[in-house]
Each structure stands twice: as structure tokens, then as C-alpha cells.
Amino acid sequence: MTPFKNICPAPILAPMNPHPPLAHRRILLIIAGSIAAYKSLDLIRRLREAGADVRCILTRGGAQFITPLSVAALSENHVYTDLFSLTDEQEMGHIRLARDCDLVLVAPASANLMARFAHGLADDLAATVLLATDKPVLLAPAMNPVMWQNQATQENLATLIRRGVKIITPESGDMACGETGAGRLPEIAEIVTRVIDFFTAHKPLTGKTALVTSGPTHEPLDPVRFLGNRSSGKQGHALAAELAKAGASVTLVSGPVSEAPPAGVSVISVETADQMLNACLTTLPADIAICAAAVADFRPEAATATKIKKNGDAALHLTLVPNPDILATLARHPQRPGLLIGFAAETNNHLENAHRKLAAKGCDWLLLNDVSGGKVFGKDTNRLTLFRQTPTGTSQTDIPPQSKIDLARHIVAAIIKEYATHDHPA
Ligand code: CTP
Secondary structure (H helix, E strand, O other), rough: OOOOOOOOOOOOOOOOOOOOOOOOEEEEEOOOHHHHHHHHHHHHHHHHHHOEEEEEEEEHHHHHOOHHHHHHHHHHOOOOOOOOOHHHHOOOOOOHHHHHHEEEEEEEEEEHHHHHOOOOOOOHHHHHHHOOOOOOOOEEEOOHHHHHHHHHHHHHHHHHHHHOOOOOOOEEEEEEOOEEEEEEOHHHHHHHHHHHHHHHOOOOOOEEEEEEEEOOEEEEEEHHHHHHHOOOOHHHHHHHHHHHHHHOOEEEEEEEOOOOOOOEEEEEEOOOOOHHHHHHHHHOOOEEEOOOOEEOOOOOOOOOOOOOOOOOOOOOOOEEEEOOOHHHHHHHHHOOOOOOOOOOOEOOOOHHHHHHHHHOOOEEEEEEEHHHHHOOOOEEEEEEEEEEOOOOOEEEEEEEEEEEEHHHHHHHHHHHHHHHHHHOOO
């Protein structure tokens, strides 16, 4: 794989829409060898205008029509062009490249690439990625009309459709090669619409309700002071956003944070643990609940009506009383959420504490978070370990360090998989 680094310092496209339809969607665009490849430059622009993050693979054939540099400039990303580059493999192996996206879009898809895909060949990066991906694939074929009509191409097409590949059917008309017939790449606007439609339709959690708690709680001491913690709400908000994108109807109960409310999520803003619990209870029944909030375990016994004054050098003694445990309350509730997920913020004895918490809280999954040394609260990245209650015990999966948004994608993908294999009646 040959990388072409960003050559364009400033973003070319600044999406104007505050909620562009493809926001946070990661598209891996494979550009194959067809004369229509020149149109993929415009496609990259339009996908990015719609909010998508676009990473490209340019096949050897595609590179006969457009240059990697123009693809790099428009996508503002590496462009991958062949399979065996050690540097690139170290940066992003071909398996990760195949999976680190929400959709693989092949536009234009040549007859050759379709044939190799249909036959499971892995003789270049594009074909290898198509074989290795576990993500949905959308193909926009473009080729000479006789090649398109050829029985070999049509049989390859039928094979791919049977395997679940989605197709943007080529249009009829005058072709760049001088012939007339079916095989022309549809207008770029049409391809972008099909991509947006794909994400609208591809919502495996449609019909599910989800509750997410996020952020800290603030426990008032007097009219101007509170007890709180350093939680930013980034992880909880990212989880709510991903669940909504997967089609769930999401209520986010959030403590005071500066994170923007995620698109398509209904937000209940609270301050204290008591308020958070009450808000959560109003959302039941829920299919899925994720308690990502850093709830204060204690609150001052009574908040004073007026500001606490200092009294010379005298110490101030506060009496703190326990707050309700929201996660444990949800676990014991008659309307217990079908899939209940908690976090464990630990600074020491991580594994032991996580096992103990999973059992004590009564949740189904627990995400262990090492919060020692200030490496999680307020930061954009994290690493987690997922513990799951299974009929035979507890399973443990390490999720490598990555952005909180990517972690949220990972967790929601695990939830989708869980629902595909098990019932979790609310
Ligand atoms: N939690 C909750 N209500 C509380 C305290 C915690 O819902 N009053 C939830 C958190 O949202 C998280 C899980 O319980 O999902 C574990 O929180 P954590 O802070 O790790 O543990 P605590 O229960 O507070 O226990 P400790 O402070 O002793 O580690």
C-alpha cells in the first residue's frame, strides 16, 4: 500500500449543515479502473459535504484515470494503492482498513473487480479488502454496455446480490467510450442519495428503546458550591449518538456537561444523582440501558439556603450521605432494562473490582475503565475491557485504545450482535 499523505492543509469543505446526513459515517471508497473513475473525485467532495469521513483505495486500473494525489487532496486522508507496503501495514493493516468503516462503497466498480469479488480473489488491495470486510458493501458498476450485458458480468452480479451486496444499477445513455446502452455511472448526486438512504435503512436497532446516563452529577453544598467530578460526558454522549444512528429511540439523561446534545437523541438534563435516578425511572421500560454517568456516591446531608461563610481558620466539617445507586436500582427494578450495561471506573485492583462490581450491581455487561492518573476524564480517547455475564460464567474482551467515538461504535456493534443472537426482553 502506498500512502499519499494530506497535501492540502486547510479543509476544502466545511459542512454548513450542523447535522449533515452522513456525519460521523466512515466510508471506505474503492475506485476501480473504469473511465468513470474521474467522477469519483466529485463523489469524494459530495460525500464529505454530506459529513462523511472518506478514506480511499485506488486500484491500479483506477490510477490510470485519476492520480492518488488528487484523491488524497479531496479526501484529506491517506490513499491506499496496493497491498504490500510494510509502512502502511504498520500504520493500518489491510484487515483493519477493511473493517474500520461503516460502509465499503465501490464506485466505479469495474467488470474486473466485480469478477474478482464474486470469485473471492485476493490479488490486490481492493479485492482483499472486499474479501476481508465485515461491513456492508455498496457497488456502483460502470463499464461498457456490452461488458455489462455479458453473461459473465451478469452472473457475477447475481452472485454478489445473493451474498447481500447492494448495487446501484448503472444508467443507460451515451457512454464515454462512444457506445450507447446500460453501463453508465449514475449521477454523483444519485450515488450520494443512495448512500444516505443506505444509512437511513441500515438501522438494526430500530424499534428498540435505549437509556444512557452521561456526565457527572453535581451535589449542591450551598447556592454557589457543589460536589462534583471530572467527567466530561464524552463517552456517554458518544454512546447515545451511536445508538440513535443504529435506529434506537434514545433518551440521554445527562449531568452538567459542555458536550453538545447528540443529533436525534432526546436529552433530559439533570444536576443531582436523585434527579438522574428519577429521570431514568421515567424512561422505563427500556430495551437497553447504559449507565456511563459518573454519579456522585455521596451528597451533602443538606444544602444550605445561603452561602457558607468561612469562620476564620476553623475547619469546615461536612456530613455526606449516600446517593442512590442508579445502575443497581435499574437492575432490581420490576421493569429492568433488557440489556443493562454499567461502567467500572477503577484506579487499582481493576480486574478484581470489575468482577465484584458486575455481580454486585446486577448488570449484564460491565465496561472496565482505568481512570488512574487522569487518563480518562475529559480526554478524547480511552481503552476498555468488556465483561459479559454468560450462562457459564463471565467473558472478558479487551477493546484496544481508541477515540471515545470509536469505542462507542465498537460497543454499539457488540449490542447489535447481541440482539442478533439473543433475546433481551425489556
Ligand atoms: N453508578 C450509578 N449510581 C451511583 C454510582 C454509580 O448508577 N450512585 C453507576 C455508574 O454509572 C457506573 C457504575 O455504577 O455504570 C459503576 O460506577 P463506579 O463509579 O465505577 O463505581 P461505584 O458504584 O461508584 O463504586 P466505587 O466508587 O466504590 O468504585
